[in-house]
Amino acid sequence: MEGSDQGVGVPSFYVLEVNPPPLPTQMQEVEFPQPVEHVPTHGGRANPSPISGYSFQNSADFSISEKPQEVGTSLEPKDGNDQIISSSKDGANSWWKRSATTEKSKMKVRRKMREPRFCFQTRSDVDVLDDGYKWRKYGQKVVKNSLHPSYYRCTHTNCRVKKRVERLSEDCRMVITTYEGRHTHSPCDDTNSSEHNCFSSF
DNA sequence: CGACTTTGACCCGCGC
C-alpha cells in the first residue's frame, strides 16, 4: 500500500530553524510547537511535514529549508546517495536485525545503511519533542560538536526509524532533532496495532 | 513485572 518508497520525492535533509536564526535583541522564544498535545494529526494533515505526527501551524515560526547537509555533527551522506537503502539487496536493515543474532560477524553489516534523514532545528526546553511517536533511547554519547546527543529508536515493532537529539553547545536551548528513516506506521498506532494507516510517514 | 534509561564497551568509517 503506502508506497514503500515514498521518500523518493522527499528531500533527504531538512533544516527547520526558528524564525530569527541569529536571534535579534528580543529573541523570539519560539518554543517547539507542542504538537497539538499528542494529537497526531488524525488524517487531515495539510502541511507535508517530514514528521508525520506533526502539523506545523505554518512557517511563521519555523522554516523548513532543504540543505545539502551538515547541521549537527556528522549527518553527511558520505557518498551522496542518501535514499537507496531500503532497497539494498541483502542487508536492508542490518543494524536492526542485528539484535536477532548475537554473532559479531553480523555486526559487520550494521552500518552503511543510510536512510532518508530530516533534520529539525528547534528551540525547546525538552529534549524529546513529542511528535506523536513513541521513542526508546538506546544510546547517548559525548561528541565534539554537540554536548551529548541522544539516540532514539521508534518502539514500533516493524518501524526502524531512528532519531538523534542533540543540543547546541552554544545555545543549550537549541535542539537539533534528526530523523532517519520513515515510519511504517502512523503516529496514532505507535503503540502497536496497525489498523489505521492514515498516511505513510517517511 | 514490564518498559525504559543509563552507561561503558565495542566496532566501523574516515582522515592523516
Next chain:
DNA sequence: GCGCGGGTCAAAGTCG
C-alpha cells in the same frame, strides 16, 4: 597503517 570520532549494543539499574 594508525588513531580518532561517531554510532550502536547490551547489561544493569530505575521507574511506573
